[in-house]
Amino acid sequence: MKFTPTFSRTRISLVLLALMAGINGCSKEPTNEVQPIAEEKPATNSVAYVTRQDAGVSVIDLATMQVIKEFDVKAVSPRGLGVTDDGKKLIVATRENESISVIDTSTGEVLQQIPVGKNPEFVRISGNYAYISSEPSAVGGPPPKPGQKPAEEEDDDDDEEKIPAKIAVVDLTKGEKVREITGGPETEGIEFSADGKNLVITNEADNTVTVHNIEDGSLVKTIHTHEHGDRPRGIKVSPDGNTYLATLEYGNKFMVLDKDFNFVRTVDTGETPYGIAYDTKGERIFVATNKQKALQVFDAKTYEKVKDIPTGNRCWHFTFTPDDKQILLACGKSDAVFVIDAEKLEVTKQIEVKDMPWGIVTYPKSMGSLDKK
DSSP: OOOOOOOOHHHHHHHHHHHHHHHHHHHHHHHHHHHHHHTOOOOOOOEEEEEETTSOEEEEETTTTEEEEEEOOSSSOEEEEEEOTTSSEEEEEETTTTEEEEEETTTOOEEEEEEOOSSEEEEEEETTEEEEEEOTTOOOOSOOOTTOOOHHHHHHHTTOOOOOOEEEEEETTTTEEEEEEEOOSSEEEEEEOTTSSEEEEEETTTTEEEEEETTTOOEEEEEEOTTTOSOEEEEEEOTTSSEEEEEETTTTEEEEEETTOOEEEEEEOSSSEEEEEEOTTSSEEEEEETTTTEEEEEETTTOOEEEEEEOOSSEEEEEEOTTSSEEEEEEGGGTEEEEEETTTTEEEEEEEOOSOEEEEEEESOOOBSSOOO
């Protein structure tokens, strides 16, 4: 007798349900595995731009503190730099071709090169205008030895006329230099007055800080620094607008001016101070001292020194990160950007940036020696 298997409808239904559950289980498993990837947050847009005097511009991702790309500025010796308020353009002063390079930050493409004057140095941006200092009669060189005249005084003996420098005013919408403001010989740092009506600039060669009307360029005031120290370089206004600071490179000091640009006092620093900035709250002052190889920190009310943070060689300019938690210091002869914890005041990392890093700014914009919020 032949046996023919039989199945009830109930048993068949149970088998089909089990098979369907298994299939659904298999399909859900890979979905659960990839779901966390889909929910990951996009990479941060916060970056730092670093000019490399012997190369181009390095871009640092502030989330990872790693260099993520390089921009070719299509010129030699990039130094000062600034980013537009919308972050779409980077403006870089290029020494050898006496111009600025206007760079698309999304592509790294040089959109335009605009002539601005001999030996351009600092870049500051306000709205649609860029202001670029120049040093047509630059002397430079090391600080004089005790009893020795500075190099600029020796030049006077040869009756060589010091060429007045110009602050180029560039309309970034038109893409052209629209006018000039006459500064002193070898203009260096540029700062905007608290009310936005004036430019405050440092002039290395004649040891002055001068204040100019931003609209017509007229000279508002001259502050002589020689009796306090020579070669004024960095310049910064306090967040509340009541104080201006200028570093005196050959005086190993910074000078304090009140809101009307009257001399208040000097504060001793380490050897050859350059870049200077407040923190965002205006509670501390930070000074990059080149030959001291330190970022020095001072109390902004008492001017007492808080700490020396050991750094590298030829550290000139620095910036806070947009969240104010870290400081990035460009150290040219160390081929590095030092990362400093802004609360602990300790170096936490060095980012390799070769070819003489010079200046540094961030986007979103931060407080620093070349920029401010």
